[in-house]
Amino acid sequence: MRFSNSFLDEIRDRVPISAVVGRRVTWDRKKSNVPRGDYWACCPFHGEKSPSFHCEDRKGRFHCFGCGVSGDHFRFLTDLEGLNFPEAVQQIADMAGIALPQPDAQAERREKERTTLLDVMELAAQYFQEQLQSAAGAKARAYLRDRGLTGRTIETFRLGYAPESRNALKEFLAGKGVPKDQIEACGLVRHGEGIPVSYDYFRDRIMFPILSSRERVIAFGGRAMSPDAPAKYMNSPETELFHKGQVLYNFARARRVAQGRAGERDSGTIIAVEGYMDVIALHQAGVENAVAPLGTALTENQLDLLWKMSSEPVLCFDGDGAGVRAANRAADLALPFLKPGRSVRFALLPEGKDPDDLVRHEGRAPFDKVLSEARPLAEAIWMRETAGAGFDTPEKRAELEARLKQVVSVVADENVRRYYQQHMRDRLSSFFQGGNRGADRRGGGFQPRGGRPGQAPAAGGPRAAGRGLGISDRLARSGLVRGHRDLPALRESVLALTVVNHPQLLLDDYDEIAGIDFENRDLQRFWSCLLTVAAKAGAKLDRDYLREQMEENGFDALLSTMNQQIRNARLWTATKEADLQDVVQAYRQAYALHSRNKELKWQKIELEREIAEASVDEVERGSALTRALSEVQQEISRLENQEAIIDGFGVMSGRVKGAAVSHG
CATH class of the missing domain: 3.40.1360.10 (Dna Topoisomerase Vi A Subunit; Chain: A, domain 2)
Known part of the structure; x- marks a missing residue:
C-alpha cells in the first residue's frame, strides 16, 4: 500500500534512528556521543574491526564511511533485514505506537490471496520432500548420492522429487482441500487454452524449492531424471508470487x-x-x-x-x-x-x-x-577488449581507444565514469609505450569478444609519465596524464584548508564534502588521508587533532603552503579565526564554483576530443560541436570572472591575482 509523506515523517520523528539500528549493532562507547544522539559502530553491512558506521538521530540518517551505504529508518530495514517497504513501515509504526492507515479492500484481498498461495506452495514443498524419501524417489536419491550430497544437505535445501504420474501433486493438493484456481495460480499445473484437463507441471524431476527473502517457498526448479526430457532444468512459470528475474536462489x-x-x-x-x-x-x-x-x-x-x-x-x-x-x-x-x-x-x-x-x-x-x-571489472573489460588481437598499426590502436571509450561511456555516475576513462587512458599509454605491439597470449585471462577462452593481455611496461601512442597531445598536456603540479590551485587550497580549520563542516555534511574531486595530485592524497582520520575520530574530531594527524602523515609542508596561499589572498573565511556561520556561507560558494568549473572543464575536454575525431565530411556536426565548445568556454570565463570577484579571488589586487594565476 502507499503511505503519505506526512505519515512517514511522523513515525520517523517519533522513533530515533539509533533505536532502529541499535537492535542490530553494538555502539562504540569511545566514539559515540549519546547526549548528542551521535553513534558509531562496526558496520552491519560489511565486515570490519574498527567502527566506521555512523548514525545521527538529529538527521535521522546512517552512513558507513567504509562501504558507503547510507539511508534512513526504512532503508536500514529493507537493505539489512530484507523487508519490503510496507513491512519496514509497519515495524517503525509499531515502535512509534501508531496504527497504520487502513488499506483499501482490494489491496487487503490481494494480500490475503497471496498469503494463501504461499500456504499452497508450502504444502507442495512438503509433498515433494516426502516423495523423495518414498519408494518412488529411489532413483532420485541415488542420483543425489552419486553427486556427493549428504542427507543433511538434502534436508537443509529441502530437496524433493516430483513423481512421474501426470496428476500426483494435483490429486494430493485437491485432497487437502486446495481449490483448482489456487493450484493453477501457483503454477503447479499446466492449464489453459488447448489443455482440456490440467496436469502436473513437474514430473519425474528432482525438486529445488526457491525461497523468497522471507524464506517462504515461492517457486520450484526441477532437474529431469530422464535423459530424453526436453529440458534438463525447468523453473516454475511466472506467477503472483514468482518473477524469475527478481529472485536469486539461496538469497536469504x-x-x-x-x-x-x-x-x-x-x-x-x-x-x-x-x-x-x-x-x-x-x-x-x-x-x-x-x-x-x-x-x-x-x-x-x-x-x-x-x-x-x-x-x-x-x-x-x-x-x-x-x-x-x-x-x-x-x-x-x-x-x-x-x-x-x-x-x-x-x-x-x-x-x-x-x-x-x-x-x-x-x-x-x-x-x-x-x-x-578474481579480477576487478575494469581489469575484465580491459582484457576482453585487448586480448587475441595485435595493435601494431596506428589505426588498430585508434580503434582500441575508441572502443574502450564507447564501452565506459555507459557508466551513469559521473565520477566513476571519469575515473574509468582515466584508468583506460593510463592503461593505453602504458600498454603502447611499453612496446606492446600485440596482445599477450598467456592463459588465465578474461576472453575478448570473438577470442578464444583463456587468452589475455598484460598491461606491460612502466606506468606512463607522459604521452603514449594512444594519447592525444592535448590529453598528454592535461593534469590527467602529466605529473602533479607543484602547488594546488587557490580554489582547491581554500576548500581543503577550510575543512582542516573547521572540521565541523565535515561532521555536518560528510557525503558532499567527501566527494570533492581535487585536480592536484598532492591534494588527492591529502584528502584521502583526511577522510580516513575523520572516520576514525568520529564525533570527537576537532581542529587540533586533525592538524596533528595530517602533519604526522607527512602533510605539514602542504598545510604550510596552503596556509600561505590563503593569507596572501586574504581569504579570511578559510582561516581558523573565522566565524563558523561566515565559513559555511563562503564554503558553499567556493564548493559550487569548484563543482561547476570541474563539470565545464570535462565538457570542454570531451568536446575537443569529439571535434578532433570528427570527419572532414561531417560539416554540420563539426559546426554544432564548435558552437557548443565556444559556449562552454564562455561559461568557464564567466565563472572565472565571478570567482575573481567573490572574496578577493584575484581581481581586487594585482598581488592576489598573481598568486591565483601562478598557483592555479
Whole structure:
C-alpha cells in the first residue's frame, strides 16, 4: 500500500534512528556521543574491526564511511533485514505506537490471496520432500548420492522429487482441500487454452524449492531424471508470487552469512554462480555465501539484490565458452549502474569445470584459489577488449581507444565514469609505450569478444609519465596524464584548508564534502588521508587533532603552503579565526564554483576530443560541436570572472591575482 509523506515523517520523528539500528549493532562507547544522539559502530553491512558506521538521530540518517551505504529508518530495514517497504513501515509504526492507515479492500484481498498461495506452495514443498524419501524417489536419491550430497544437505535445501504420474501433486493438493484456481495460480499445473484437463507441471524431476527473502517457498526448479526430457532444468512459470528475474536462489541464507560473520573469511562477500547444484555443493564444502540466478543470464534486478548484500560481489562463471559469454554479458550489464564503492569482480573457473565439479573432487581449496584471483571489472573489460588481437598499426590502436571509450561511456555516475576513462587512458599509454605491439597470449585471462577462452593481455611496461601512442597531445598536456603540479590551485587550497580549520563542516555534511574531486595530485592524497582520520575520530574530531594527524602523515609542508596561499589572498573565511556561520556561507560558494568549473572543464575536454575525431565530411556536426565548445568556454570565463570577484579571488589586487594565476 502507499503511505503519505506526512505519515512517514511522523513515525520517523517519533522513533530515533539509533533505536532502529541499535537492535542490530553494538555502539562504540569511545566514539559515540549519546547526549548528542551521535553513534558509531562496526558496520552491519560489511565486515570490519574498527567502527566506521555512523548514525545521527538529529538527521535521522546512517552512513558507513567504509562501504558507503547510507539511508534512513526504512532503508536500514529493507537493505539489512530484507523487508519490503510496507513491512519496514509497519515495524517503525509499531515502535512509534501508531496504527497504520487502513488499506483499501482490494489491496487487503490481494494480500490475503497471496498469503494463501504461499500456504499452497508450502504444502507442495512438503509433498515433494516426502516423495523423495518414498519408494518412488529411489532413483532420485541415488542420483543425489552419486553427486556427493549428504542427507543433511538434502534436508537443509529441502530437496524433493516430483513423481512421474501426470496428476500426483494435483490429486494430493485437491485432497487437502486446495481449490483448482489456487493450484493453477501457483503454477503447479499446466492449464489453459488447448489443455482440456490440467496436469502436473513437474514430473519425474528432482525438486529445488526457491525461497523468497522471507524464506517462504515461492517457486520450484526441477532437474529431469530422464535423459530424453526436453529440458534438463525447468523453473516454475511466472506467477503472483514468482518473477524469475527478481529472485536469486539461496538469497536469504547467503545474506545472513555475509552479514553475520564479522571478521571471518566469508564476511561481506557474496558469490554468484550459475546453478542450483553449484550453490548446494559449495554450501556442503563450507562456502555458504553463494547464490545463483534461475537458469538465465543475470538481470538488473538480480544485480541489485547482489549489491544489497555486498558492495563488490564476485561473479563466478564456468570456464567454458558459455561461461565466458555469460561473464561478458554480466560486465556490460553492470557498467551503467556502477557507483562509488559499488562494483563487481569476475572469477573464471578452469576450463571444463564448474564449482560443483571442483569442490566435489578436490575440496574447497581450489575454489578459494579461484576466488582469490578474481579480477576487478575494469581489469575484465580491459582484457576482453585487448586480448587475441595485435595493435601494431596506428589505426588498430585508434580503434582500441575508441572502443574502450564507447564501452565506459555507459557508466551513469559521473565520477566513476571519469575515473574509468582515466584508468583506460593510463592503461593505453602504458600498454603502447611499453612496446606492446600485440596482445599477450598467456592463459588465465578474461576472453575478448570473438577470442578464444583463456587468452589475455598484460598491461606491460612502466606506468606512463607522459604521452603514449594512444594519447592525444592535448590529453598528454592535461593534469590527467602529466605529473602533479607543484602547488594546488587557490580554489582547491581554500576548500581543503577550510575543512582542516573547521572540521565541523565535515561532521555536518560528510557525503558532499567527501566527494570533492581535487585536480592536484598532492591534494588527492591529502584528502584521502583526511577522510580516513575523520572516520576514525568520529564525533570527537576537532581542529587540533586533525592538524596533528595530517602533519604526522607527512602533510605539514602542504598545510604550510596552503596556509600561505590563503593569507596572501586574504581569504579570511578559510582561516581558523573565522566565524563558523561566515565559513559555511563562503564554503558553499567556493564548493559550487569548484563543482561547476570541474563539470565545464570535462565538457570542454570531451568536446575537443569529439571535434578532433570528427570527419572532414561531417560539416554540420563539426559546426554544432564548435558552437557548443565556444559556449562552454564562455561559461568557464564567466565563472572565472565571478570567482575573481567573490572574496578577493584575484581581481581586487594585482598581488592576489598573481598568486591565483601562478598557483592555479
